Amino acid sequence: xxxxxxxxxxxxxxxxxxxxxxxxxxxxxxxxxxxxxxxxxxxxxxxxxxxxxxxxxxxxxxxxxxxxxxxxxxxxxxxxxxxxxxxxxxxxxxxxxxxxxxxxxxxxxxxxxxxxxxxxxxxxxxxxxxxxxxxxxxxxxxxxxxxxxxxxxxxxxxxxxxxxxxxxxxxxxxxxxxxxxxxxxxxxxxxxxxxxxxxxxxxxxxxxxxxxxxxxxxxxxxxxxxxxxxxxxxxxxxxxxx
Amino acid sequence: xxxxxxxxxxxxxxxxxxxxxxxxxxxxxxxxxxxxxxxxxxxxxxxxxxxxxxxxxxxxxxxxxxxxxxxxxxxxxxxxxxxxxxxxxxxxxxxxxxxxxxxxxxxxxxxxxxxxxxxxxxxxxxxxxxxxxxxxxxxxxxxxxxxxxxxxxxxxxxxxxxxxxxxxxxxxxxxxxxxxxxxxxxxxxxxx
Amino acid sequence: xxxxxxxxxxxxxxxxxxxxxxxxxxxxxxxxxxxxxxxxxxxxxxxxxxxxxxxxxxxxxxxxxxxxxxxxxxxxxxxxxxxxxxxxxxxxxxxxxxxxxxxxxxxxxxxxxxxxxxxxxxxxxxxxxxxxxxxxxxxxxxxxxxxxxxxxxxxxxxxxxxxxxxxxxxxxxxxxxxxxxxxxxxxxxxxx
Numbered sequence: 001x002x003x004x005x006x007x008x009x010x011x012x013x014x015x016x017x018x019x020x021x022x023x024x025x026x027x028x029x030x031x032x033x034x035x036x037x038x039x040x041x042x043x044x045x046x047x048x049x050x051x052x053x054x055x056x057x058x059x060x061x062x063x064x065x066x067x068x069x070x071x072x073x074x075x076x077x078x079x080x081x082x083x084x085x086x087x088x089x090x091x092x093x094x095x096x097x098x099x100x101x102x103x104x105x106x107x108x109x110x111x112x113x114x115x116x117x118x119x120x121x122x123x124x125x126x127x128x129x130x131x132x133x134x135x136x137x138x139x140x141x142x143x144x145x146x147x148x149x150x151x152x153x154x155x156x157x158x159x160x161x162x163x164x165x166x167x168x169x170x171x172x173x174x175x176x177x178x179x180x181x182x183x184x185x186x187x188x189x190x191x192x193x194x195x196x197x198x199x200x201x202x203x204x205x206x207x208x209x210x211x212x213x214x215x216x217x218x219x220x221x222x223x224x225x226x227x228x229x230x231x232x233x234x235x236x237x238x239x240x241x242x
Numbered sequence: 243x244x245x246x247x248x249x250x251x252x253x254x255x256x257x258x259x260x261x262x263x264x265x266x267x268x269x270x271x272x273x274x275x276x277x278x279x280x281x282x283x284x285x286x287x288x289x290x291x292x293x294x295x296x297x298x299x300x301x302x303x304x305x306x307x308x309x310x311x312x313x314x315x316x317x318x319x320x321x322x323x324x325x326x327x328x329x330x331x332x333x334x335x336x337x338x339x340x341x342x343x344x345x346x347x348x349x350x351x352x353x354x355x356x357x358x359x360x361x362x363x364x365x366x367x368x369x370x371x372x373x374x375x376x377x378x379x380x381x382x383x384x385x386x387x388x389x390x391x392x393x394x395x396x397x398x399x400x401x402x403x404x405x406x407x408x409x410x411x412x413x414x415x416x417x418x419x420x421x422x423x424x425x426x427x428x429x430x431x432x433x434x
Numbered sequence: 435x436x437x438x439x440x441x442x443x444x445x446x447x448x449x450x451x452x453x454x455x456x457x458x459x460x461x462x463x464x465x466x467x468x469x470x471x472x473x474x475x476x477x478x479x480x481x482x483x484x485x486x487x488x489x490x491x492x493x494x495x496x497x498x499x500x501x502x503x504x505x506x507x508x509x510x511x512x513x514x515x516x517x518x519x520x521x522x523x524x525x526x527x528x529x530x531x532x533x534x535x536x537x538x539x540x541x542x543x544x545x546x547x548x549x550x551x552x553x554x555x556x557x558x559x560x561x562x563x564x565x566x567x568x569x570x571x572x573x574x575x576x577x578x579x580x581x582x583x584x585x586x587x588x589x590x591x592x593x594x595x596x597x598x599x600x601x602x603x604x605x606x607x608x609x610x611x612x613x614x615x616x617x618x619x620x621x622x623x624x625x626x
Binding site: 013014015016017058059063099102103105107108109110112115116117119120122124222 | 320321408411
């Protein structure tokens with residue numbers, strides 16, 4: 001029996017959610033659930049579900065059996081509770097009603113939180129990725145100006161003709177590599193990149209190690225995450241969600 | 243975390259106002275600025291810091307600055323005006339705010355309004371298995387483990403973490419939106 | 435990078451000033467804020483943004499705020515006052531302050547004592563490649579580009595920036611400590 005407004009089960013957070021929805025459609029008081037009717041419709045939904053993933057469906061099925069049980073017990077001439085009448089101790093619906101009320105209260109709380117979440121998501125604080133620590137805060141180690149003069153004097157003394165030319169060595173530090181990795185990851189938001197793509201081609205062992213240490217530092221700071229499926233396997237690096 | 247450096251107290255540099263020092267700390271803080279930490283660093287009374295923070299908040303509002311001081315997760319933070327969200331996001335598309343799923347919000351609501359709960363308690367209220375969800379929330383730092391409950395099986399107790407407060411813009415758990423008593427349809431049943 | 439979102443232009447929200455919008459962008463920007471990008475996002479002329487940034491810088495200085503607007507390579511940035519560095523560092527011990535290496539000091543010294551120099555000129559004095567170093571100093575706002583020299587190749591001319599003076603507590607470049615005369619004579623730095 002197809003339901004006119006069949007919904008996919010995944011659209012519901014769980015059996016309680018589905019039940020609440022059905023009750024709402026009938027515009028009845030939770031305290032006076034017409035169990036027979038609701039149970040029928042509930043089963044319809046299960047039957048009409050596109051696909052019943054066993055793991056996800058277990059809870060829905062459990063609720064179905066609870067409903068059937070309540071329905072059966074209500075057929076027994078023990079507690080003749082007319083609709084709208086306060087639910088008595090013996091009402092087989094009591095447990096279910098309490099759970100529904102509690103769940104509905106939770107739903108409302110979650111909705112209220114959702115409003116706060118949306119508001120909070122519209123305010124942005126200063127981004128403090130590790131790569132910006134220094135310049136971001138404008139913090140520089142104090143240096144007396146006399147040091148500058150000394151540097152210049154030394155430079156001039158040293159700077160005589162015929163001095164052999166020094167070939168500059170490639171400099172790299174962990175901080176520099178952190179900035180580099182962070183920059184790469186930021187440019188590829190949502191992607192994962194291979195660790196090796198973070199290492200420049202032709203890098204020496206020392207540079208690779210420094211890059212790796214920089215990655216570890218970013219992991220420690222919670223800025224990036226990395227996965228390695230097995231020992232010596234490839235390492236996939238991504239930016240960690242905010 | 244923010245308190246680590248509070249041991250050293252360089253104090254307020256000569257010629258600078260408490261206002262400008264607090265402002266600088268607010269800007270440079272990677273987490274909500276705790277007034278106690280700021281007070282320790284500046285060698286002043288905590289009440290002086292809180293007072294300064296509140297008057298800064300008032301000053302920014304009055305001067306119609308593009309940012310405001312908000313109280314969140316037990317501290318203070320300098321944030322952009324919500325009205326300017328679209329502008330900021332157009333500039334920095336990579337910071338699209340995360341919105342949690344309804345299931346995640348429900349789970350967090352149970353933990354937040356009850357202050358803490360075990361997995362079984364969350365599952366009883368929600369009526370569904372919450373194992374994966376709790377693991378995901380833990381991984382995102384929104385909740386934390388808080389010991390074990392002294393009942394058979396010694397289940398882990400979960401509680402909202404500071405990050406939860408930050409994500410929802412709450413100053414503390416006392417700042418949670420009040421649970422509205424069911425207005426319509428029910429016959430005077432108070433919820434929870 | 436900062437320009438990614440500049441294509442979309444939400445424009446200035448009604449009732450908000452350009453000043454507050456630019457201020458918000460300055461705060462939320464992870465990289466130096468480019469006036470062109472901000473102008474595109476706000477749908478205004480770039481000159482309006484630059485003007486606003488300069489008047490904000492002036493306003494913060496006048497009001498003795500704890501932060502300032504500095505112009506660094508590629509844009510503008512909101513940073514804490516250098517005098518408050520010790521306080522900020524005490525609060526956030528994880529921040530590694532920018533430390534000027536010996537090489538950086540030498541390069542700055544060359545630029546400062548000569549007032550300005552091209553990369554080739556700096557390299558001639560220092561005897562080593564200075565490309566990366568100049569880029570880093572630019573990024574930190576310690577030096578700035580000042581046009582191009584009218585010689586073959588039209589190389590960029592670098593000069594110490596306002597931030598350099600601030601960092602060393604100098605009112606102007608004339609306040610630099612004099613170099614001992616003997617040294618000065620041998621190379622004729624001042625004249626060149």
